[in-house]
Amino acid sequence: MDKVQFTIMTNSRHITGSDIPWYPDGMSDLLERLRTRGWRLTAQRRVVAEVLDGDHVHLTADEVHARAARLLPEISRATVYNTLGELVTLGEVLEVSTDGRARRYDPNAHHAHQHLVCSHCGTIRDVHPVGDPLAALPAGERFGFTVSDVEVTYRGTCPDCSATAA
Amino acid sequence: MDKVQFTIMTNSRHITGSDIPWYPDGMSDLLERLRTRGWRLTAQRRVVAEVLDGDHVHLTADEVHARAARLLPEISRATVYNTLGELVTLGEVLEVSTDGRARRYDPNAHHAHQHLVCSHCGTIRDVHPVGDPLAALPAGERFGFTVSDVEVTYRGTCPDCSATAA
DNA sequence: ATAGTGAATTGGACTTTGTCCATGTCGTGG
DNA sequence: CCACGACATGGACAAAGTCCAATTCACTAT
Numbered sequence: 418m419d420k421v422q423f424t425i426m427t428n429s430r431h432i433t434g435s436d437i438p439w440y441p442d443g444m445s446d447l448l449e450r451l452r453t454r455g456w457r458l459t460a461q462r463r464v465v466a467e468v469l470d471g472d473h474v475h476l477t478a479d480e481v482h483a484r485a486a487r488l489l490p491e492i493s494r495a496t497v498y499n500t501l502g503e504l505v506t507l508g509e510v511l512e513v514s515t516d517g518r519a520r521r522y523d524p525n526a527h528h529a530h531q532h533l534v535c536s537h538c539g540t541i542r543d544v545h546p547v548g549d550p551l552a553a554l555p556a557g558e559r560f561g562f563t564v565s566d567v568e569v570t571y572r573g574t575c576p577d578c579s580a581t582a583a
Numbered sequence: 584m585d586k587v588q589f590t591i592m593t594n595s596r597h598i599t600g601s602d603i604p605w606y607p608d609g610m611s612d613l614l615e616r617l618r619t620r621g622w623r624l625t626a627q628r629r630v631v632a633e634v635l636d637g638d639h640v641h642l643t644a645d646e647v648h649a650r651a652a653r654l655l656p657e658i659s660r661a662t663v664y665n666t667l668g669e670l671v672t673l674g675e676v677l678e679v680s681t682d683g684r685a686r687r688y689d690p691n692a693h694h695a696h697q698h699l700v701c702s703h704c705g706t707i708r709d710v711h712p713v714g715d716p717l718a719a720l721p722a723g724e725r726f727g728f729t730v731s732d733v734e735v736t737y738r739g740t741c742p743d744c745s746a747t748a749a
Numbered sequence: 750a751t752a753g754t755g756a757a758t759t760g761g762a763c764t765t766t767g768t769c770c771a772t773g774t775c776g777t778g779g
Numbered sequence: 780c781c782a783c784g785a786c787a788t789g790g791a792c793a794a795a796g797t798c799c800a801a802t803t804c805a806c807t808a809t
Contacts, residue, residue: 457776457785479766493788498767514683518796519766533720533728542726546719553712554699554737560708561742562699570734571720576727623805625757645795659759664796666757684767685795 447509454507464489465500469510469524475532475541477519515541515570531568535575544571613675620673630655631666635676635690641698641707643685681707681736697734701741710737 447466452458468484469476476484482497501522504510511523515534521541523532530543531550550567613632618624634650635642642650648663667688670676677689681700687707696709697716716733 459776459786461787477766491788495768495789496787499786512683514680517678517680517683517686520683533724533726533730535728536731542728544720544724544726546716546724547721548719550712550716550719550735551737553714553716553735554710555713558699558710558712559739560699560710561745562701562708562737562739563745564699564737564739565702566738568736568738569716569719570736571717571728571730572732572734573725573728573730579727579729623756625805627758643795657759661760661797662758 451507451509456503456507460489461485461492461496462500464492465497466504469504469522473525473543475513475521475523477521479519481522513541513568513570515539531571533571533573535578536572537574537578540575617673617675622669622673626655627651627658627662628666630658631663632670635670635688639691639709641679641687641689643687645685647688679707679734679736681705697737699737699739701744702738703740703744706741 447470448458448463456462464485465481467488468481471484478498478501479494481501482492482494485492485497501510501512505512505522509524509526511526513521513523513532515521515532516539523543525543530545533542533544534540546569550569551564554564554567613636614624614629622628630651631647633654634647637650644664644667645660647667648658648660651658651663667676667678671678671688675690675692677692679687679689679698681687681698682705689709691709696711699708699710700706712735716735717730720730720733
């Protein structure tokens with residue numbers, strides 16, 4: 418996130434997506450979409466959205482907060498947690514819990530994909546398995562549940578960790 | 584875990600599996616197996632193993648500690664965490680992180696299965712999908728990882744929660 | 750049966766991750 | 780440009796897990 422250094426304008430000035438021309442298209446779309454859903458557009462939310470859109474890595478809430486704070490130093494942890502929670506509820510961001518530690522947030526919510534995580538260093542990669550994992554669960558194995566979603570986590574050792582271990 | 588009330592004997596007496604005849608077969612097997620692997624058989628480890636073997640639910644570490652403490656009141660949380668970690672390392676117990684909160688421990692490590700969790704109440708059921716989920720990840724999608732395991736979590740609403748929501 | 754020794758246990762401090770709430774600020778519709 | 784209600788703040792709190800020095804104890808060899 419070293420690509421552009423800038424400071425968000427004061428909140429009292431009305432900022433629209435077009436005021437910040439270096440936003441990637443996907444994000445102004447996102448912000449616009451949320452605004453029409455009644456989302457109030459605050460500097461904090463804008464910055465959180467930008468951080469998520471930045472690198473397509475899977476950040477923890479604290480990492481999001483750290484990066485957001487570089488753009489908007491006074492942003493609070495609580496706000497980051499709130500905003501992430503809202504984005505998840507709105508279906509714009511996925512929450513993945515791969516290790517029982519910090520939840521990670523995946524901005525790539527609109528393309529079906531699964532995760533490949535390194536048991537050593539924790540890195541996560543998006544992967545695209547073939548076939549629909551939901552289809553693998555026959556009705557007789559659903560116990561009356563209404564199944565709405567599958568989360569598949571492949572675990573293994575990434576190339577870097579294999580190299581250092583050897 | 585109300586079925587049998589008893590107190591573990593003092594550690595200084597040598598206790599073998601056969602001293603505690605009401606252990607289910609599976610467990611004395613487990614303990615014996617671990618002992619031949621060089622595991623020191625302490626009262627604490629014994630109790631943790633018994634708790635896991637008790638109901639085949641998916642307990643959190645704290646739940647394991649609470650149940651273990653009914654049998655061995657002075658057992659410490661650290662020991663429970665240690666023991667669970669060892670059992671996981673030894674491959675006798677599976678660790679599942681379904682909700683980004685507490686990790687849960689699944690004693691059913693020797694039969695391949697996956698999990699079905701209710702998004703409302705958090706209940707977990709073991710399910711057996713058809714086919715091998717590992718096979719769904721083509722080599723081209725592995726990015727040099729050595730993939731060793733897959734964890735599949737189906738999410739949905741259980742019958743009880745569907746009923747109360749309606 | 751007993752002693753020695755290194756592994757296991759203890760409990761308490763500490764860290765990480767996340768939630769809650771009262772107060773104050775600011776985005777937005779009018 | 781005002782008012783109002785949604786949003787942000789930060790600090791206290793809670794939950795989940797780790798770490799460590801001191802102590803206890805299981806196992807092996809005698």
